[in-house]
Amino acid sequence: MDHNSTSINNRKPEKAHDIVCADDHGEETVEKEEDQSVEKSFESKEVPPWQKQLTFRAFFASFVLSVLFTFIVMKLNLTTGIIPSLNVSAGLLGFFFVKIWTKFLEKYGLLKQPFTRQENTVIQTCVVASSGIAFSGGFGSYLLGMSEAIAKTSTEANDSQNTKNPALTWMIGFLFVVSFLGLFSVVPLRKIMIIDFKLTYPSGTATGHLINSFHTPQGAKLAKKKVRSLGKFFTFSFLWGFFQWFFTAGDGCGFVEFPTFGLKAYHNKFYFDFSATYVGVGMICPYLINISLLVGAILSWGIMWPLIEKRKGDWYSATLPSGNLHGIQGYRVFIAIAMILGDGLYNFVKVLGSTLLGLYHQIRDKNTGSAIPVGSNSSPPNTPSVSYDDERRTRLFLKDKIPTWVAISGYTIFAMISTATLPHIFHPLKWYYIVVMYIFAPTLAFCNAYGTGLTDWSLVSTYGKLAIFVIGAWAGASHGGVLAGLAASGVMMNIVSTASDLTQDFKTGYMTLASPRSMFVSQVIGTAIGCIVAPCVFWIFYKAFPDLGTFGSQYPAPNATIFRGIAILGVEGFSSLPKHCLTLCYVFFIGAVVINGLRDIVGPKWARFIPIPMAMAIPFYLGPYFTIDMCVGSLILFIWETVDKAKALAFGPAVASGLICGDGIWTLPSSILALAGVKPPICMKFLSRKNNARVDTFLGN
Template sequence: MSPPSSPSSSPPSQPSSSTELTGRAILIGLIVGSLLCFTNCYFGLQSSWISMSSMQSALVGYGLVKLLPRTSDEDTEGAIALPSDQGEDAPASPSSLFWRYFGTGRFTPQENVVLAATAVALGSMPLTVGLIGIVPALAQLKPERDHGALPVYLTGWHLLLWCAALSFFGVFFASPLRKRTIVKEKLVFPSGTATAHLVGVLHGTGVREDRLAASKQQQQQRPGQEENGANDEQPLLNTGVNEENGDPHSAVVGQPAWTALIWSFLASLAFTFSSALLPVLYVMPVFDVLPPHNLARVWGWYLTPSLSYIGQGIIMGLHTTASMLVGAIFGWAFLSPLAHNSGWTDAPPMDAESGSKGWILWISLAIMTAESFVGLAVIFFAEVTSQSIRTSSSGDDEEDEPSSRLPPPRTIIVGLALSSLFAVGTLYALFGREGIEPYTTVVAIVLAFALSVLAVRALGSTDLNPVAALGKMSQLVFAILQPHNIVANMIAGGLCEAGAMQSGELLQTFKTGHLTGTSPRSQFWGQLMGSFAGIFVSSYAYQLYTKIYTIPSPSFPAPAASMWLNFARLVNNGEVPRHSTEWMVGCGAVFAVTGTIKAVAQARASKRSAGDPVAPWERWAFYLPSGIAFAVGLLNTPNFSIARFIGGVVSHLWMRNMPGAGSSASSSRILIIIVASGFVLGEGAGSIINLFAKQAGLRPLSCAGCRGGCGGGC
């Protein structure tokens, strides 16, 4: 196999979009996306944290396609014909027609990007349609606290209609924003850029250089990084491949790498199934050796040696996971005992309603909201003041793709109109005027687009999609439009979050496509197909989890649902637990300051040219904790943060001891991503097996050692 081609500033030859949107790309994208959907539903209900998994989709999808018949390293065209790509008459043989559309021969980088776009659209559906937050929150309504609102249980056709109503806004929002953010302003979209380079390494090809963003990523020193490039917090994947040291392709996608993926997947799957038989494996009371010897049952301190959470920590990195661990220690070793022993709560510490577990949730909410708001403000100010600089070149004002490779404008307009009408009618039919007024739904859709612009800019600059803050911002608006209506507040906020989250993440895949020369039209259709399939897969997954497990429960506390419900109660009732206001204001103020410092440092770094000096304060700003990660540490019991921190340490040690540059470094980085992906997907697959096993009557063999948090059959 020839080595990767050298990147250049000129676009590569553009294949027809009909050679990219192949049946095998869509089929494998749907398979990978379905696994991600179950996995994200599982992890979201456990800890509120999900992954868009574009890199994992490209990795796993690449391996699965290689198992298909008639897939080789030879160039053979085969694709679904699009309206603008009609060519010669199709072969007369039905078999030839099938293989032409399904795809044969070499699996191209462009097909892999379409595969990833399809998988991301489907896999992110649990967050897009609120299955980890709003839907379980609606089921926790209490008439005595929520102005007479009864619990709302969405099941069967009602849940399908709900998912359909929220599934398509982001796709139609994302396409019009592509030209402005990616082509003209050249926002970095770090995860999308990293996925593009990963695809380039997997397929042994280069990527199209983004003349502004990619060059900055390659040359720019990050705050806190030494001039020689030695930094413990290196990214897991370089933005370029040093080709002088040989071909990285064979080292990455050869037998050792796929063996590592299979074994990491099987190890995580085996642990997940074993923990269903022996629940203590998942919640080890290792801290009960310390006084008062009831830290697991009473205070929530236990260890979950989950390979999936370790894998998440590897992908997140040490800085993020360390911020989570510090947040967990602050919340569960200091705030929780303080609130309980001071008499500020009226229930045992682990009670999510009236105990200190529910009390510290408000502090988490304040920190998350404060840092997200100030970060958005700084990013927005920086983007506005520098917009003229970005678009000063006349060449940047031109679209880089012919119209035949762009999403059809008429389809976008008609699709947005129809999906909006469908949402208005469906939500009114499901909830009635007592739930949400039609005009409120219309306002929510309009506001969703405005918030999508903010989400895309934040994600493009920082790799963080602040949907939590944007959702809370929208709840403030709807508390005015329909006051004292908790149901309307959460539904309308969910519409806004759906648009902002999905459009932001799909812009990441458009960035990947931009760097790999993939047709935006092919990605658009892949996203639509992934979103459509996600309606059925996500609703089925959620109904399975809620049928087999109690939600909320120790096993699935659904912390995101508590966040949505409590904030809706706050903006409609103004009630917070005793003495939480002072801590909310104090902690929110601290992280507003640190968030401002970090956001300003990131904004300055994104505009710094190679060789420009880095101010000392920018260096130490990098080491300030992430407020979002800190808040997640408060929100979840410590076991999740401990496991992720272990993964962060593993990632840190791996990066320090791997080769310093060249193809060996890229191979090492990708190898650990492969192992981490196997860990995450293994537990996701294991959770599906456990679902059906429990449905068939499987119960734990023994509950010995369980002292709290086991849930399930114990």
């Protein structure tokens, strides 16, 4: 609800079925900067050749930031699955780190190459590609969904042929053989996407304008102020996480269990848990996302689940543990799945229709001679509408070509390697399943990349769920269909996700005059870093927190349960659902489609008052506690905008990024402490007056 390139901006891209939020100010920036020529202000600066855009300092900074952002994305993946766009933070921190580096060298007369916007773009691309693997790698979804811990929540398909526990070696090997295919699949289409079809790629365009602004004198001053704000709130967030740790000596201890609205509301998960991360996420996500989450939380945990729990012993067995999918947990998971599938199917059809219609118009217009730059070096004559900026960007974008044979050879080689390798990692995933997926994958990757360019929507999870159903049903329940479906989902999601990410980065490079070759190399290196760093970071979480993936734990990994539930539905059918659950699933599936249709019918003016089903579905499983945090973030931003809108627009994303980064990086020392067996000294719990009296009596005796 999606991947990092995926950012929801009044309902923007979806990565897997996670929401990925971006700030609302990118488009406004684009509009303001288009009023004047950007490239004329850089006319006096020489554009370095593509080899010089790839510097040691750029990749060193990228590696450091990749580790930081991977911890952040991994923590978000394993808690709620709501991931903010980190493009702005990556670009801003990359600018800050290398600027300090170059200032130091310049002071001692050792600076040989100045810091350019092209190098800044390389850093941003590498960092986002690397941290994106923490999402598309499935550590909080399909990959963890294969484990025995998740499988035990259901009695269906939990045998050995349908489970596979995480291990560092096979996870790294799996990512290396599937993560590069998407990059090669869209490289031959970069000119068609960016130049011929002139797709907007709003997130990539906004990031390009942001990086351009950093490298102007005024923008550099503002960037320093933003970095200073990010640093202040990073420090506060990190120290706040450290302070909270002292009070978490046992289960149900600490500020995260603070019964803000009373014990009854706390029982239904309505409380503020003092998470700086999700306050920051709430500041980045559009107001509509946060309100949709709150509506879903009230509908589920405030109304539906209390009513269904009264049917315990009738609709489901009263003796089942709370996490069993045949009990109340089944309603939470499968109704959320129904809403996610309804929303995903509607938007898949909608975006696919827009893609096909857009392609038809593009081809028709090109045939009538109205398309621009299709030449190899510059725009054709008699096209006065082409601006100076577009003419210069097009010329340099077409200058450093990536040979088509490189893309075809790369795709073929990696496809052959993975076809031979994957059946040894996942035995139920036969080689001919993989061949079929690789035949259709480039088409799906193109559709997703094109749709992202038109709408900024990345329907990665929809393609993943499609693979689960098709390959899972093909394999069958008795032949490891659940494991085969989850593995197929991982293959498809990695291809489609990296394809749309790369085209977004090509657009950013087009805006900053970064060479397509340097963009491609940076993406490849970032992906390689991610294939190693992401599994290692996940392994730290996996070893430090034995209850990882357990409902109600510190890291419940809700998407893992949901993905496995989808796989079970694909191979077992509806027999696994509790009583009346199927009827409720139909209602919410249709409801998601109707709500989306209504949003499109009424138009943007009124759609901003109608909640988004995909966002509503998340708290159905997890509960409202993180929603309260995000609404607090929205409230802070709203008050700030009321008092000083210009300052809020300029510094809001930096403050939010600081809150997210500080709390996210605290997970590294907290994990190390857990691995070392160091436990917090204090347990802070909240009891009712009656229970407190009983405890006092017991202790008095």
